[in-house]
Amino acid sequence: MLLKIIFIFLGAMVLIALIGRALFPSALPRVLRKRKGPPVCDSCGRYLIGRKGCDCGGRAK
Numbered sequence: 001m002l003l004k005i006i007f008i009f010l011g012a013m014v015l016i017a018l019i020g021r022a023l024f025p026s027a028l029p030r031v032l033r034k035r036k037g038p039p040v041c042d043s044c045g046r047y048l049i050g051r052k053g054c055d056c057g058g059r060a061k
């Protein structure tokens with residue numbers, strides 16, 4: 001009976017992790033994310049560190 005509860009608990013944890021990953025990929029640590037590099041401006045190609053937008057008005061990729 002106790003084993004069953006443990007397995008159900010583990011299953012629930014895995015399910016929550018999978019759902020969380022599907023819904024909030026940006027909330028994951030950087031190690032788990034598949035990123036090719038720092039965010040780069042879409043129009044001028046400058047690196048955008050700590051910002052969402054660029055001075056030229058472009059958006060980060």
Ligand SMILES: [Zn+2]
Binds near residue numbers: 054057058
């Ligand atoms: Zn730019």
